[in-house]
Each structure stands twice: as structure tokens, then as C-alpha cells.
Amino acid sequence: MTALRIADGFRRGAAVTFDVDGVAVVGHRGETLAAALLAAGFARLRHSPRDFSPRGAYCFMGACQECVVQVGGVLRQSCQVPVEDGLVVGLKGSL
Amino acid sequence: MMQADLIVIGAGPAGAAAALAASEAGLLVVLLDEDASPGGQVYRAPPAGLSVAPDTRGADERAGDALREAVAASAVVWKGGARVWSISGAFRVDAVTAAGSESFTAPRLVAATGAHERLVPFPGWTTPGVIGLAAATILLKSQGMVPGRRTVVAGCGPLLAAVAAKIVAGGGAVAAIIDLSGPGDWLKALPAMASRPDLLRQGLGWALKLGAACVPVLFRHTVTAVSGGEACEAVTVAPVDAEGRPTGGRSRVFAADALAIGHGLVPGSEIPKLLRAEHRFEPEAGGWAPVRDAFGRCSVAGLYTVGDGAAVAGAEPARLSGRLAGLAAAQDAGRLPAHVSAREAGEARAALDKALVFAGAINRLMRARPAMVEEIAKDTVICRCEDVRRGEIEAAISAGAREINQLKHFTRCGMGPCQGRMCGETAATLLARHVGSREAAGYWTGRPPLRPVPLADLLGEFDYGDIPVPNPAPL
Ligand SMILES: Cc1cc2nc3c(=O)[nH]c(=O)nc-3n(C[C@H](O)[C@H](O)[C@H](O)COP(=O)(O)OP(=O)(O)OC[C@H]3O[C@@H](n4cnc5c(N)ncnc54)[C@H](O)[C@@H]3O)c2cc1C
Ligand code: FES
Numbered sequence: 001m002t003a004l005r006i007a008d009g010f011r012r013g014a015a016v017t018f019d020v021d022g023v024a025v026v027g028h029r030g031e032t033l034a035a036a037l038l039a040a041g042f043a044r045l046r047h048s049p050r051d052f053s054p055r056g057a058y059c060f061m062g063a064c065q066e067c068v069v070q071v072g073g074v075l076r077q078s079c080q081v082p083v084e085d086g087l088v089v090g091l092k093g094s095l
Numbered sequence: 096m097m098q099a100d101l102i103v104i105g106a107g108p109a110g111a112a113a114a115l116a117a118s119e120a121g122l123l124v125v126l127l128d129e130d131a132s133p134g135g136q137v138y139r140a141p142p143a144g145l146s147v148a149p150d151t152r153g154a155d156e157r158a159g160d161a162l163r164e165a166v167a168a169s170a171v172v173w174k175g176g177a178r179v180w181s182i183s184g185a186f187r188v189d190a191v192t193a194a195g196s197e198s199f200t201a202p203r204l205v206a207a208t209g210a211h212e213r214l215v216p217f218p219g220w221t222t223p224g225v226i227g228l229a230a231a232t233i234l235l236k237s238q239g240m241v242p243g244r245r246t247v248v249a250g251c252g253p254l255l256a257a258v259a260a261k262i263v264a265g266g267g268a269v270a271a272i273i274d275l276s277g278p279g280d281w282l283k284a285l286p287a288m289a290s291r292p293d294l295l296r297q298g299l300g301w302a303l304k305l306g307a308a309c310v311p312v313l314f315r316h317t318v319t320a321v322s323g324g325e326a327c328e329a330v331t332v333a334p335v336d337a338e339g340r341p342t343g344g345r346s347r348v349f350a351a352d353a354l355a356i357g358h359g360l361v362p363g364s365e366i367p368k369l370l371r372a373e374h375r376f377e378p379e380a381g382g383w384a385p386v387r388d389a390f391g392r393c394s395v396a397g398l399y400t401v402g403d404g405a406a407v408a409g410a411e412p413a414r415l416s417g418r419l420a421g422l423a424a425a426q427d428a429g430r431l432p433a434h435v436s437a438r439e440a441g442e443a444r445a446a447l448d449k450a451l452v453f454a455g456a457i458n459r460l461m462r463a464r465p466a467m468v469e470e471i472a473k474d475t476v477i478c479r480c481e482d483v484r485r486g487e488i489e490a491a492i493s494a495g496a497r498e499i500n501q502l503k504h505f506t507r508c509g510m511g512p513c514q515g516r517m518c519g520e521t522a523a524t525l526l527a528r529h530v531g532s533r534e535a536a537g538y539w540t541g542r543p544p545l546r547p548v549p550l551a552d553l554l555g556e557f558d559y560g561d562i563p564v565p566n567p568a569p570l
Binding site for chain 2: 003004005006007008009010011012013014028029030031032035038039043044045048049050051053054055056057058059060061062063064065066068074075076077080082
């Protein structure tokens with residue numbers, strides 16, 4: 001468990017491993033990709049297209065699109081994608 | 096395409112109550128939500144795989160369980176994991192589900208899609224690690240995570256204490272609570288808040304927990320900057336007046352890797368907007384709200400809107416307004432005798448009026464403060480998607496943009512993938528200063544898709560050869 005995962009009161013699902021730009025990252029079933037990435041220390045998920053400024057998840061409810069990453073080569077809102085074994089994640093948006 | 100008597104979009108307290116009331120009256124009801132289970136923002140269930148230990152379940156978790164059991168036990172056709180992206184005609188609803196694209200139709204539709212957050216921009220607000228205050232509740236409740244190792248919690252309203260207390264209880268550190276309101280504002284709200292002793296007690300519980308953890312609270316302060324490049328490192332705060340305008344007093348800096356900040360909620364009435372229902376600017380409802388009668392009937396025949404998506408008021412008013420719309424839909428469909436509907440609606444109405452006293456006091460704490468928008472610096476980003484700064488917005492207004500959709504075409508502000516949800520309030524407030532009012536500034540025209548959906552999900556698997564293309568006309 002990392003510093004961000006609350007230890008008391010929650011029972012987590014089985015560990016799953018996914019790939020983030022070539023790095024193996026462990027999350028737990030039941031977590032969204034955005035949350036698992038945050039817990040693994042990936043706050044920055046992409047850069048904005050116009051200013052190339054770093055961005056991370058912001059609304060966690062599917063409204064802002066700031067958390068968009070590539071999952072298996074397809075743009076996905078990471079706050080809406082459940083983590084799964086073997087996901088291949090690229091920390092870049094549409095750029 | 097599935098045919099129903101009523102489609103309800105959004106399964107928070109509002110939509111669930113509408114669906115249940117209409118279904119009990121005999122209507123065939125389809126209830127859609129992009130979340131996997133009913134509950135909405137306030138009663139959001141942890142996803143499959145994560146569970147909350149029974150001994151730590153609070154009132155919200157129990158209310159959520161009751162809501163989910165009621166939906167499961169009813170005749171309501173529940174469609175979870177269904178992201179509605181288009182609504183056309185009267186009414187065809189298209190959703191992306193695990194099964195691909197699915198369509199539903201019904202002569203009546205309840206829009207219960209809830210609220211989204213208002214946040215007045217400041218330098219550094221796009222830095223990773225800066226998240227919404229309501230967003231933090233999602234992390235805490237449905238992901239069992241704290242936003243950072245050390246979090247500043249800022250903004251206004253009761254979510255401040257709720258989020259900070261949950262972070263502390265979860266073993267995280269809260270660097271400080273930065274409250275736009277002063278102790279006097281809270282005192283003023285107290286008599287109305289006393290109408291809900293249970294919620295007041297919950298609030299006091301949070302305050303005690305935070306006191307015990309020695310979390311500093313800075314009243315009448317706001318966040319003026321976040322620094323750190325790739326991630327939040329420090330949060331600067333400064334004192335403000337009652338309207339949120341910096342007083343020029345001494346600023347302070349807190350080291351933190353996360354900032355949870357929110358300045359209130361805005362009704363997410365994108366469905367009524369998409370269907371061209373009439374709207375009215377209602378500051379006390381959180382912003383532009385669909386014109387509706389006491390039962391949530393909109394200006395478009397067959398369309399009802401309820402809960403925080405119609406007017407921000409919180410969980411209990413959402414449930415009661417949902418019930419009223421469900422009863423009205425059943426009566427309008429000729430399935431509920433007027434005298435039964437009148438009796439049941441009377442009870443819900445009385446309870447709603449009572450609940451709105453509490454909601455009014457909270458809404459005053461969470462009200463929009465246009466003065467804060469006036470103070471935004473020229474080079475601060477307003478539109479996160481397109482990186483449009485205040486200076487560019489002002490230039491477009493000087494160049495003749497007189498209405499918010501014009502402003503969008505001049506600057507691309509609001510044209511990005513969030514569809515203006517994050518910047519709309521700020522852009523319209525800036526424009527209103529020049530055109531006289533929020534009414535004159537207007538609101539973004541609603542357009543599909545309601546939510547972005549990958550094209551592949553809409554197309555599914557198909558072969559070009561299967562598309563019936565008629566032979567070209569002979570020359
Ligand atoms: C992020 C957030 C967190 C909040 N947290 C709390 C909290 O912890 N405690 C509290 O008292 N209040 C909270 N609130 C306030 C909350 O709005 C109300 O208390 C209450 O949840 C309102 O109920 P509702 O039924 O109107 O809307 P909601 O509960 O917001 O329900 C709306 C539902 O509509 C669904 N939806 C929206 N658009 C679509 C679409 N296109 N397709 C499919 N489904 C869709 C959403 O998934 C959601 O489940 C929060 C608000 C927000 C925005
Ligand atoms: S964080 Fe806003 S859409 Fe995912």
C-alpha cells in the first residue's frame with residue numbers, strides 16, 4: 001500500500017499490474033486508472049496541446065477531460081477506466 | 096431500440112427517486128447512469144473489488160445501500176455503465192455501454208445528471224495535484240484514497256470540513272483549511288442549519304476531528320497561487336473580504352503536494368440545454384437553471400428535470416424533487432389518478448420546502464463571488480482545454496464579442512473536450528461585466544455528444560461491405 005491508499009476501513013481488490021510508458025505499476029482491482037496512477041506517483045498525466053503545460057486528473061467525475069491518457073493506443077479518460085492486468089498506458093493525451 | 100414509458104438519466108438521489116415513484120405507479124422505467132451502480136455523487140458506491148468495512152460505514156453509505164436495494168427490488172430497468180452521449184427528438188436516447196451502443200426511446204424523459212464544480216482560476220490552478228473539492232470526495236469515498244501526502248483544502252461550504260475530516264481520518268495530513276467565508280458567515284447560517292440536526296451534528300463531528308488534529312483554519316482567505324512545475328509543491332494564500340477580493344493583507348505559503356479546492360456547484364443542465372428547454376439565470380440555484388414548474392416539468396413537453404442538475408440544493412432536496420417528477424410523469428401518462436398523485440405530491444412538497452431551508456443556508460456559503468473573477472490576472476488560464484487566458488478573452492470582448500457563443504468562436508474558450516463545463520462560469524462572468532448581466536452574456540448552446548465517446552465504441556465492429564450503398568444513377 002502506498003501513502004495515498006487509506007489502510008483502515010477499506011478492503012482492496014487483488015493486485016493488478018499494468019504498464020505505464022514501459023514501467024510496471026501495481027494497482028488494485030476496483031481502482032480507476034487515474035487513482036492508481038496518482039497513488040503510484042504519477043500526478044502528471046499529459047500536457048495541454050496549446051501551451052504544453054503539465055496536467056493531471058482534476059474532476060475525477062468524467063467531466064473535465066484533463067485525465068486523458070492512451071490506453072492500448074486509444075484516448076481514454078483515466079478516471080473512468082478501471083485498472084486491469086496488462087493495460088498498456090501511455091502518459092500522453094492527443095499530442 | 097428499447098421502448099419505455101419513461102427514461103431517467105442519472106441515478107443519484109434525484110433520478111433514483113423519480114424512477115422509483117414512476118415505476119411504482121406502473122410505468123415501464125429505464126434508469127441509466129454511467130456509473131456501475133446507482134447512488135450518484137453523494138451515495139457513490141465503491142466499485143467492484145473495493146469494499147468499505149461495515150464498522151466504518153457512515154450515514155451516507157447506509158443511505159446509498161438503501162437506495163441501491165430499492166432500485167434492485169423495483170421493476171425499474173437498471174442500466175449501469177451507460178454513458179448517454181446523445182438525445183434527440185421526443186425522445187431517443189443513445190448510450191455507450193459495455194455491450195456497445197444502445198438506444199432507448201420513451202415519450203417522457205427525466206434529466207437528473209447532477210452538478211459540477213465551480214472554480215475561479217488562479218495562477219497555477221492547472222498544476223497536477225490541484226483537484227476539485229467535490230472531486231476529492233470521489234477519491235476518498237469511492238477509491239479509498241487521500242489526494243496527497245499533505246493536502247491544502249480550500250474554497251467554501253461544508254465540503255471543506257467534510258473533505259478535510261475524511262483526509263485526517265484516512266491517515267493523511269491536512270496542511271490547512273482555507274475558507275472564503277468568515278466565522279460570522281457560518282454563525283449566520285447556523286439557525287437554518289439547525290433545521291437538520293443530523294447534518295449539523297455531522298458537521299460538528301468533522302470540526303472536532305479537525306480540532307483534535309490541530310489543522311489550522313484560515314477564515315476569509317483564498318488561494319492566490321500554486322507553485323511547482325510537474326506537480327503541486329506549495330500553495331500561497333491571502334486574506335480576502337466578504338466578496339473574495341484580496342485585502343492586500345499578508346500572504347502565507349503552505350508546502351503541499353495536493354490542493355483540493357472548490358467554489359461551489361453549478362447545475363449540470365446539459366440535457367435541457369441540448370433539448371432547447373427555456374433557461375433562467377438563478378444565482379441561488381447555482382447559475383443558469385432550466386425553467387421548471389413545482390414538479391420539474393420543463394418548457395419542452397415530456398421533459399422533466401430534477402436534483403442538482405436543475406438547481407443545486409443537495410441530496411435530500413434532490414430525492415424529494417425526483418419523487419415529485421416521478422409522480423408527475425406517471426400522472427401525465429394517465430397512469431396515476433389525480434387524487435393519489437396530489438396526496439403523495441403534497442407530502443413530498445412539504446418535506447421539500449422544509450429541506451430547502453437548510454439548502455438555502457448552504458447555498459449562501461457556496462454562492463458565486465463575481466468579485467473573485469474580476470481579480471483574475473491577465474495571463475491566468477481560464478479555459479483549461481484550449482489554454483485561453485483572461486487577456487485573450489478581454490481582447491475578444493473589445494473586438495466585439497457580445498454573447499458567450501460569440502466569445503467561444505473568437506477565442507476557442509469553451510470549445511475543448513470538456514465542452515465548456517470548467518470555464519463557462521468564469522467566461523460568462525467576465526463577459527457579463529461588459530454586456531451588463533449574465534442574462535445578456537447567455538450560456539453555451541448545448542450540443543452532442545453530451546460526453547466524449549470513442550468513435551470505435553459507436554461504430555462497433557462492422558464491415559464496409561455490409562453498408563447498403565445504392566448503385567449510382569446511370570449517366
Ligand atoms: C463531484 C461531486 C461530489 C459531491 N460529493 C458530495 C458529498 O460527498 N456529499 C454531499 O452531500 N454532496 C456531494 N455533492 C453534491 C451532490 O451534487 C448532491 O448532494 C447530490 O448527489 C445531488 O443528487 P443528484 O441526484 O441531483 O445528482 P448526482 O448525485 O450528481 O447524480 C447524477 C448522476 O448522473 C450521472 N450522469 C451524469 N451525466 C450522465 C450521462 N451523460 N450519462 C449517464 N449518466 C450520467 C452521474 O454519473 C451521476 O451518478 C457532490 C457533487 C459533486 C459534483
Ligand atoms: S479527471 Fe476530469 S475527466 Fe477524468
